[in-house]
Amino acid sequence: MLGTSLAATAVVAAPDDGGGDRVQQYREKTQVVFVKAPTRAQRNRVIALGLDATEHATTKGIEVVLYGDRDAATLRRAGFTWDVRVADLEAQTRANARKNQRYAARVAESPLPSGRTTYRRLSDYQSELTELANKYPTLTKPITLSKRTVLGKRIRGIEITRNADTVQDGKPTFVMLGAHHAREWPSAEHSMEFAYDLLQGYRLGKARNREILSNERIIIVPIVNVDGFQISRQAPVLGEDYSAFNYEMKRKNCRISQFTPEEERGGTCEDNPAGRLRGTDLNRNYPGFWGGNGAATNWRQDTYRGDAPSSEPEVRAIRKLISDRAVTVMITNHTYSNLVLRVPSIAATGKSPDEVEYKALGDSMAEANSYTSQASYQLYDTSGSTEDWSYWNTGGFGFTFEIGPDTFHPDYQAGVVAEYLGVAPADGAGKGGNREAYYRAAEAAMTNRLHSRIKGNAPAGYTLQVRKRFISQTSDVIDAAGNEGRPRYYQDTLTTRYISDGGSFTMHVNPSTRPVVVGRYGRDPVAPPQEPADLTNPQGVPAVGGSETSTFEIQGPPAADNGTATLSFKWPNGADWDYQILDPAGEPIASAATLDNPEVATIPDPVPGTYTVEAVNYEGGSAEDDWTGEVTFQSPEPATYTGLKEAWTLTCENRRGKIISTREVIVDRGEIFRAGDACAPGIGAVAAKR
Structure with missing residues (x-):
């Protein structure tokens, strides 16, 4: 071969x-x-x-x-x-x-x-x-x-x-x-x-x-x-x-x-x-x-x-x-x-x-x-x-x-x-x-x-269809040299069909407005962020390769609403300290183990509780270049939504394949669009109801 x-x-x-x-x-x-x-x-x-x-x-x-x-x-x-x-x-x-x-x-x-x-x-x-x-x-x-x-x-x-x-x-x-x-x-x-x-x-x-x-x-x-x-x-x-x-x-x-x-x-x-x-x-x-x-x-x-x-x-x-x-x-x-x-x-x-x-x-x-x-x-x-x-x-x-x-x-x-x-x-x-x-x-x-769901009535043998065609863009395309160029564009057509057996129907669909159009998730803070706090360095210095631990508290509402917690560690001379942060359950959640001084670690959306810092004397740490640390807090980013709404196009075809009704359907996640007589001639829309 x-x-x-x-x-x-x-x-x-x-x-x-x-x-x-x-x-x-x-x-x-x-x-x-x-x-x-x-x-x-x-x-x-x-x-x-x-x-x-x-x-x-x-x-x-x-x-x-x-x-x-x-x-x-x-x-x-x-x-x-x-x-x-x-x-x-x-x-x-x-x-x-x-x-x-x-x-x-x-x-x-x-x-x-x-x-x-x-x-x-x-x-x-x-x-x-x-x-x-x-x-x-x-x-x-x-x-x-x-x-x-x-x-x-x-x-x-x-x-x-x-x-x-x-x-x-x-x-x-x-x-x-x-x-x-x-x-x-x-x-x-x-x-x-x-x-x-x-x-x-x-x-x-x-x-x-x-x-x-x-x-x-x-x-x-x-x-x-x-x-x-x-x-x-x-x-x-x-x-x-x-x-x-x-x-x-x-x-x-x-x-x-x-x-x-x-x-x-x-x-x-x-x-x-x-x-x-x-x-x-x-x-x-x-x-x-x-x-x-x-x-x-x-x-x-x-x-x-x-x-x-x-x-x-x-x-x-x-x-x-x-x-x-x-x-x-x-x-x-x-x-x-x-x-x-x-x-x-x-x-x-x-x-x-x-x-x-x-x-x-x-x-x-x-x-x-x-x-x-x-x-x-x-x-x-x-x-x-x-x-x-x-x-x-x-x-x-x-x-x-x-x-x-x-x-x-x-x-x-x-x-x-x-x-x-x-x-x-x-x-x-x-x-x-x-x-x-x-x-x-x-x-x-x-x-x-x-x-989401669409509910209504349709004659037996009639076909209901929700459809949407749209153009989306890729990322800014990175070339072989690592430079960002223009995005490319592509087309999608989403379709869901239902053949009625007569009387009432329910069509399960995804929300009419695509998430890429809705915007990005954030949340409005319900309290100010927590005040900065110094991190306690325990007495003594561990041997090279050894470690020591310290704890700190992160508060939650109503006392504070923290979108991120940022830990910064520094020391005066040429040693190298590394840090691992454990959450209240004792699981690793962040680390700072580069060659930088200060070392920085960030915890996104921290849950309230007692956190542990494990400081490792990676190389040369001594009493003369022992570390100090601080934790600061930032508010969550507020929610940002475009406010734009997209619609499904709902059509009804009779048994001969002729479209006899067309309407727009705007329905959000968890909501129901009430279509009524979905095959009634004409164009219309009914507001979605929970």
């Missing part, structure tokens, strides 16, 4: 175009390292280096895969230091494979809904989707998305609800997606298991399942990146080689960028001169805020955004799916980091106008799996992500799940069985795990206060 023969040489080389290529000795160990980057700006800098950054980041730094000394040198030149988390990724992968073999050998049937004991291959997903459709014919509808992959494969899924063939029934829709990134195998497994769960529970008469399947539609697409997943899942373990030619670590799809040199265009996607680096990162290709921070501009990099917004057929297929349904909640599954992420994905976007409800739903799901619930930008900026397009343009709540704590495809028992069911060793053991989190998302999808 082409890739294998190239990988067998002493050095695998590619033209040095500044894009972070993977020139390396093939026998170098591949490592996963935790890069010390305690600020979001520093984590963004790590992403911009073009290395293979994982989704695992905290307030202290971010994990990166280093494929040899060349990658390590890139980090050193940028001034970063790191701790090694996985010293030999190849060895870890082989060890996990052996665990999988032992588990499958000793367990005939796992406690998963499907009973699976090993990771599926593409053919398994395809056959099981067919089997579920055949076994539950009235509860399922097999679906094939509107676009094929780059290599011409079908993207398949399943639609689950009572009377599944009656698609245009006005129900709200919950969409679950897996494997945008090829190497993230658990993301597809968890998606597939939820399909089994829903159907088996309904058959067994479980009230929860019957309520969900009676009142909403669930669409599950376990593998979005079909080409890449098949290559990753079928890749042979190449022993000592974990270079660009180990396709098991492929992240992207199979697109050959227009910027690919001629000499690297040959071969097939699973065997080509660029190896696994060929392709586009689908989760950086969605047009919402495409081209901004957090996506690579160079085609070689793992987070390459693509040649244009929504350039990839897989992305256009998901956009079409979501645009043609009233998708009120969406989850896209990934690995890894034990996170439930919500918008915004870019800090400059500002919080969503639905932040209160959005965060509450994320927190509820994270309660079940013991993941961290937070806005995506709190890790680092990410442009072109799935939910950043879907939420801001359709109004449906979108989340990213980062499944599992520490690897892309962990051993099956831990990464799939335990994480899905919520049993040891998963963090969500005893709380329900991802299974319970998914059920909560499904219940939210049919919760009336979280979306």
Whole structure:
């Protein structure tokens, strides 16, 4: 094979175009390292280096895969230091494979809904989707998305609800997606298991399942990146080689960028001169805020955004799916980091106008799996992500799940069985795990206060449609040199259809005014901010490498209303102190561990309570250069809304397909538009009522 023969040489080389290529000795160990980057700006800098950054980041730094000394040198030149988390990724992968073999050998049937004991291959997903459709014919509808992959494969899924063939029934829709990134195998497994769960529970008469399947539609697409997943899942373990030619670590799809040199265009996607680096990162290709921070501009990099917004057929297929349904909640599954992420994905976007409800739903799901619930930008900026397009343009709540704590495809028992069911060793053991989190998302999808409704009357066989077409803009597009240019523009058309069975009807839709038009979330302060306070430095100085702690109080209403708390630490001489701040529950919430003096840490929207500062004598701290600190408080930013309203266009077609009525519908989240006789000739509007 082409890739294998190239990988067998002493050095695998590619033209040095500044894009972070993977020139390396093939026998170098591949490592996963935790890069010390305690600020979001520093984590963004790590992403911009073009290395293979994982989704695992905290307030202290971010994990990166280093494929040899060349990658390590890139980090050193940028001034970063790191701790090694996985010293030999190849060895870890082989060890996990052996665990999988032992588990499958000793367990005939796992406690998963499907009973699976090993990771599926593409053919398994395809056959099981067919089997579920055949076994539950009235509860399922097999679906094939509107676009094929780059290599011409079908993207398949399943639609689950009572009377599944009656698609245009006005129900709200919950969409679950897996494997945008090829190497993230658990993301597809968890998606597939939820399909089994829903159907088996309904058959067994479980009230929860019957309520969900009676009142909403669930669409599950376990593998979005079909080409890449098949290559990753079928890749042979190449022993000592974990270079660009180990396709098991492929992240992207199979697109050959227009910027690919001629000499690297040959071969097939699973065997080509660029190896696994060929392709586009689908989760950086969605047009919402495409081209901004957090996506690579160079085609070689793992987070390459693509040649244009929504350039990839897989992305256009998901956009079409979501645009043609009233998708009120969406989850896209990934690995890894034990996170439930919500918008915004870019800090400059500002919080969503639905932040209160959005965060509450994320927190509820994270309660079940013991993941961290937070806005995506709190890790680092990410442009072109799935939910950043879907939420801001359709109004449906979108989340990213980062499944599992520490690897892309962990051993099956831990990464799939335990994480899905919520049993040891998963963090969500005893709380329900991802299974319970998914059920909560499904219940939210049919919760009336979280979306909108249109009610009225229509004759049997008449078709009602709500529709909206609009133009949106991407981010200011960053070029290869890091300069911001003009945004690009793209078009979306949202449509929901309902065929009346006569008499009254209810159509579940998202709010008529898109969140990107509504504005950005803030809140009007209900009290002044807290007065500044000095931080107490305890007596004595810890030895180098040691630490000491101090506490301080943050007040809440009615005494004070704090939008942010800013901690500043300084010392007189040449030492280096680092700081970590723990919230009232003892969890890390911020850190200050740069080379700066003063060190600064910021806590957004702090909850009232007692906070702890841990001061680490990183280098040279003594009585002569001991630290002092201060905490200051700022009011929350007031709410800013545009006041603009958008309308759905509601039409009624008779049985011959002729439009006999058109009207505008303006309806907010949680409200009802009373359409009356929706098919009465003429144009009109009725105010929305709660």
